[in-house]
Amino acid sequence: MKKFLIGILVLSLLFSFSTFGYTAKIKVGIVYDVGGRGDKSFNDAAYRGLQEAIKRLGVEGKDVEPGEGGANREELLRLLAEQGYDLVVGVGFLFTDALTKVAKEFPNTKFAIVDGVIEGLPNVRSLVFQEHEGSFLVGAIAGLMTKTNKVGFVGGMDMALIHKFEVGYRAGVKYVNPKAEVLVNYIGVTGEAFKDPVKGKELAMSQFKQGADIVYHASGASGEGVIEAAKEMKKFAIGVDSNQNWIAPGYVLTSMLKKVDVAIYKTVEDLVKGKFTGGVKVYGLKEDGVGVAYDKYNAKLIPDSVRKKVAQLRLDIIAGRIVVPSSR
Amino acid sequence: MISGILSLELLISALRMSVPLTFASLGGVFSERGGVVNIALEGIMLVGAFGAVVGTYFTNNPWIGLLTAMSFGFLIALIHAVVSITFRINQIISGTALNIMATGLTTFLSRLIFKAAGSSPHIEGMVQWRFPGTNWQISPLIVIMFAVIIISQIVIFKTRYGLRLRACGENPYAADSLGVDVIKMRYSGVLISGVLGGLGGAFLSLEHARVFVEGMTTGRGFIALAGMIFGRWTPLGSFSACFLFGLAEAFRMRLEGFGIPTQFIQMIPYIVTMCVLVGVVGRAVAPAYDGIPFEK
Numbered sequence: 068m069k070k071f072l073i074g075i076l077v078l079s080l081l082f083s084f085s086t087f088g089y090t091a092k093i094k095v096g097i098v099y100d101v102g103g104r105g106d107k108s109f110n111d112a113a114y115r116g117l118q119e120a121i122k123r124l125g126v127e128g129k130d131v132e133p134g135e136g137g138a139n140r141e142e143l144l145r146l147l148a149e150q151g152y153d154l155v156v157g158v159g160f161l162f163t164d165a166l167t168k169v170a171k172e173f174p175n176t177k178f179a180i181v182d183g184v185i186e187g188l189p190n191v192r193s194l195v196f197q198e199h200e201g202s203f204l205v206g207a208i209a210g211l212m213t214k215t216n217k218v219g220f221v222g223g224m225d226m227a228l229i230h231k232f233e234v235g236y237r238a239g240v241k242y243v244n245p246k247a248e249v250l251v252n253y254i255g256v257t258g259e260a261f262k263d264p265v266k267g268k269e270l271a272m273s274q275f276k277q278g279a280d281i282v283y284h285a286s287g288a289s290g291e292g293v294i295e296a297a298k299e300m301k302k303f304a305i306g307v308d309s310n311q312n313w314i315a316p317g318y319v320l321t322s323m324l325k326k327v328d329v330a331i332y333k334t335v336e337d338l339v340k341g342k343f344t345g346g347v348k349v350y351g352l353k354e355d356g357v358g359v360a361y362d363k364y365n366a367k368l369i370p371d372s373v374r375k376k377v378a379q380l381r382l383d384i385i386a387g388r389i390v391v392p393s394s395r
Numbered sequence: 396m397i398s399g400i401l402s403l404e405l406l407i408s409a410l411r412m413s414v415p416l417t418f419a420s421l422g423g424v425f426s427e428r429g430g431v432v433n434i435a436l437e438g439i440m441l442v443g444a445f446g447a448v449v450g451t452y453f454t455n456n457p458w459i460g461l462l463t464a465m466s467f468g469f470l471i472a473l474i475h476a477v478v479s480i481t482f483r484i485n486q487i488i489s490g491t492a493l494n495i496m497a498t499g500l501t502t503f504l505s506r507l508i509f510k511a512a513g514s515s516p517h518i519e520g521m522v523q524w525r526f527p528g529t530n531w532q533i534s535p536l537i538v539i540m541f542a543v544i545i546i547s548q549i550v551i552f553k554t555r556y557g558l559r560l561r562a563c564g565e566n567p568y569a570a571d572s573l574g575v576d577v578i579k580m581r582y583s584g585v586l587i588s589g590v591l592g593g594l595g596g597a598f599l600s601l602e603h604a605r606v607f608v609e610g611m612t613t614g615r616g617f618i619a620l621a622g623m624i625f626g627r628w629t630p631l632g633s634f635s636a637c638f639l640f641g642l643a644e645a646f647r648m649r650l651e652g653f654g655i656p657t658q659f660i661q662m663i664p665y666i667v668t669m670c671v672l673v674g675v676v677g678r679a680v681a682p683a684y685d686g687i688p689f690e691k
């Protein structure tokens with residue numbers, strides 16, 4: 068019996084040593100926003116960032132998704148931290164409260180939040196994007212290309228973060244085409260607004276009927292409906308977050324890229340190199356955190372003169388010659 | 396501004412948005428007239444929306460998608476019927492469980508089949524029917540909906556089947572003593588509601604958005620049930636109620652952008668509902684044995 072117990076003790080010691088050996092590999096865990104992976108948008112970009120890090124930096128990665136309504140965000144963050152993940156990422160501003168709490172409980176674990184700002188915790192990095200700058204550029208494209216002098220915007224949930232897209236877009240349209248009118252609609256006032264393609268389509272259709280010929284959406288999976296409306300009515304939609312030009316080739320003018328993948332990759336890279344710091348990291352045009360999607364699907368849709376003008380505007384914003392507003 | 400809001404377009408948009416609600420609330424009428432509360436309609440619509448896209452995706456034939464949607468709805472309703480009629484489990488609990496199951500199941504299968512989470516690829520919808528001699532087009536499902544409303548009204552109030560179904564909801568013991576097979580009648584009501592709920596879901600994904608998005612019903616099944624109560628458990632009443640909901644929604648969409656806060660505008664459909672419920676409809680009386688399991 069004694070021998071048996073000693074045997075177990077030795078074995079368990081060996082086992083724990085061997086697990087120590089494995090943890091030398093840096094482990095990164097991601098918790099997605101409501102909507103989950105496959106939204107062809109925001110969460111997919113986060114997924115790409117993680118995959119890139121796994122491939123190029125040799126880290127170990129795990130991604131999980133909160134349940135319906137996202138009520139178990141906090142448990143998932145805590146779970147990953149408990150399992151010894153070195154970096155835990157919460158994708159979406161809705162993680163702000165949960166992540167603040169969990170980050171205080173695990174001061175030795177590094178955390179990052181996308182779209183949210185958490186200050187005063189050295190182990191938390193906040194990744195925020197200058198969506199208004201990217202929206203300004205797609206707004207400029209819309210303003211230059213509209214034939215009816217009317218363009219539209221469909222937002223998901225009516226909140227400050229989505230207002231940034233709206234305000235930047237409007238500024239871009241007006242900068243190149245002061246006479247153009249911008250129609251604005253929001254799908255809802257809760258998180259559900261990001262997964263209702265039916266309402267997205269209805270709103271886009273009503274804007275097209277009112278004379279708009281280009282509609283930009285910032286509404287997650289609801290945007291599928293906006294793009295469908297453009298396809299059905301032979302007008303243009305502008306995609307958001309990921310490159311959505313392929314969803315309905317010929318009817319998606321361009322997409323405003325919000326490079327969550329770049330931000331996540333950079334964060335993992337800093338961690339691997341031991342350069343991880345807390346605080347707020349801003350990703351704008353200058354940092355290549357936002358941009359405009361040009362690919363084979365819209366090669367023939369946007370004329371060179373427009374591209375040139377947009378490239379110039381981009382430089383003007385980076386140089387500070389144009390200051391894009393970010394709130395109403 | 397007024398002319399921009401009040402237009403034919405408003406009515407068409409309202410009709411489009413009322414179609415899924417109407418199908419589901421007609422389903423609710425059949426189920427509850429027979430005495431079974433069916434809050435599983437939300438889940439039934441969701442599997443219907445999913446089934447429509449899956450069927451169309453694999454066959455490129457939206458009519459097969461429609462059949463898939465109806466059979467998926469039928470299956471969920473069958474579970475509800477077995478659990479709540481045969482095993483006499485509380486109908487609300489069964490319905491809630493099925494709603495949760497439908498969310499998980501469609502999410503799981505959608506990822507398995509489409510190899511991507513969140514949403515399916517876009518699909519082609521039905522060929523629209525054209526009014527002879529005009530440019531007006533209409534979705535076949537809308538035509539089907541009007542036919543179903545009229546048929547339901549006749550079946551429930553003018554046929555022997557309808558009388559028996561209603562008897563099972565009002566007083567199953569009296570019906571039983573007169574030789575009506577209460578269990579069978581209740582099964583039929585719930586199964587019809589499954590097929591109709593599936594159709595409602597099919598309209599959402601197949602005819603409207605042309606894509607399936609996880610959880611895309613966003614509470615429409617419950618709104619449909621409100622429409623049913625509001626319509627006093629009659630097919631025509633339910634349609635009117637659902638059309639009013641659609642109208643309020645279409646109205647609020649067009650009211651935005653005139654400087655009124657969105658949050659305030661978003662309340663309009665619900666305020667309209669409450670005002671109409673209180674002011675016009677008055678007390679709505681449910682079938683007396685609605686929600687009560689039948690035990691011989």
